[in-house]
Amino acid sequence: MTLNGPGSRLGHSFLLVLSLAATLLLTGCGSASALDQPDALERADPGSCDAYGSTATNVREWAVDGGLDPRETSKSLQQAIDSASRSGGAIVQLPEGVFTLERPLVVKSKVSLRGAGPATVLKAGPDFLEFEGPLGGHPLITTNGAQNVTISQLTADQSGDQLDGNLPGRLHEYLVDVRHSTNALVEGVTTRNPYTYSIAVVASSNFCVRESRTIVTSSGRYDQLDGIHITDSHDGLVEGNTVDQRQGADGDDGLVAQALGASVHDVTYRNNDVRGGSHGSGLQLAVGTHEIYNITVDGNRFWDSPDGIKTGYYDGGTAAVHDVTVENNEFFNLQGPWLNFHGDLENVVVTDNVTCQAGTMMLEDAPGNVVANNVTSC
Template identity: 45%
Template sequence: MAVLPPTCARSGATGSNATTVYTVSTTVNDAGDDTNAIQNRINTAGSAGGGVVRLVAGTYIINGKLRMANNVRLEGAGPATVLKAGPGFLSNRGPSGGYPIVTTNNASNTTITNLTVDQSGDTLAASADTDGRLDEYVVDVRGGSNNVVDGVQVKNPFTYSIVAVATTRFCVKHSTTIASTSGKYDQLDGIHVLDSSFGDVISNTIDQRVGTDGDDGLVAHTINGTTHDINYIGNKVRGGSRGNSMQLAVGNYSIYNLTIAGNEFYGAPYGIRTGYYDDATGAVSGITLTGNYIHDLKAGYAFPDGSHDATHIGDFDGEGPITNVVATNNKACAAGKIYVVPGAGNLNQGNFTQDGTC
């Protein structure tokens, strides 16, 4: 099977089609809070039916929580446009009770693009048990539909970096996440898809092992609904010492119709792995694993004994049915075996594994 091209093909997501530009009047690179200046332009653009809220290069201090509006494009000038959590960032919460820098907050047809988002997890007085830390996320695509995150860099997270939650028709592409703290947090995932459908996660770079706190690189997860029809294509993922390069995190709802193709996974204790939570009974089905390169897996906090596998789909206590999982034409080097539990429609063939130096 040929690896699919890295486009938003599964979702068809296009984001905002607005063209009217709304510039933000504020002073960058100073200590002043820029939240209201940006939010006012987002609100104005949204009230007008959509618009491009354009940010120049420089650092914008965010003490509040930015909320997108329908058909708005939030556009920086590149990585030098930085939305940075300020000293007052922990004093208030987002609409879902957490600490996003920017959330779509049930808006549709939005684009967040061409900028850096810095949650200041290296310097803020957040902690592993900060209330609400896992209720919203650094870049939070929540509800609505047809939302795009393109060319966004996430730095210094103290929660998941980029998340699609309870949404449909979304695309996360050409973005970068870095987990660089050590001994401050747990559950720092890179790009996390939760209870969502018809999405694309393509051509991203995830590095969860600059520090020791990084967890899973890519995640498909269910808690309150199914996660299905997602493409994960052409990503480069160094998983963290606390988790996996990619996890299918199964609750009591099913994960199905995922294409995981043409990715590079390395650095975590496991490559692609199923995980089950709270006596989960959800099914896993229709998973295609093809053309992935999984290499140089390492022991970590999660698996200090050094156990690892390039893929480990199924064979855990209490799991729901696992069917129609097809693993073909994958390569594993210094990464253990490629394993798919026997089951109806499951296929594990044409894969290549080797030990030693890759």
């Protein structure tokens, strides 16, 4: 993760077919099946989330012929999204295939951008870095300012293996960037080849990131490659995701809650399978001048990371961390502590966790802290 504030972290023929589906197709929290991860912890039913995203039921199928260049692909797909939003909302349905983009894609209010699964690939093209997103970064997909929006069932490839993403503003916006949004759902999204955070939720409320997959495979190209990063946001759920920041050497934190420009509160991390990168942790509560509170970390598996869950302090921040529950998690094969909380703490509950080859627990004394029923079992 970065140390800076959230604003800085922060022709060819084509065919566009618009059609209304005869059958109502709903996009919601329960629409995706679990990702197949053979080594993952067996998860309970992830249940429901309050962020249901777009409620659109009419489907507009977007189709292109094989001759489209990145410029025309970006233009036609953005036109489809804009038209769907202006009409009051629709599902923009993408087929299987690799679709190369020239510039960032902006998902608008009441739109569901839905692929056919991981084989639907949106990929940054060779000239992608010549075009900026709304805040001067290079997101592949952003929801900047959108309300009631869904991104689902697709692969987002930032092409960090082919492009040199080390530009000014690299961390202004992120690969999949949910920003200034309310009721946003990211579901069944696979990210690859990042040069920024993979999935980020920034200055947003009522959000859900679930059943998605992040991966970092690069080495020696980038730093601060977090997996799922929540900044200055509240009332959200991060659930059932597979986060692997350590197949290459560049990965940083797997999960992050960062409070620099506003508090992060009422966020649940549940049933995620997380391997933090060699430069990071499984989960970091990154504190600035605003508090982090009402955080639940339940039923996750943290493994093969430098450490498990920790507090970190940035930009001179000393704000409080309070009302945090860490329960029913597995921690194994960690180089450092499985939990390391210090600073201005209150009501930190750490119960019913299982550790194996996971270092120690470090929790400073504070009012309301509870530690119980944590066991080592290998």
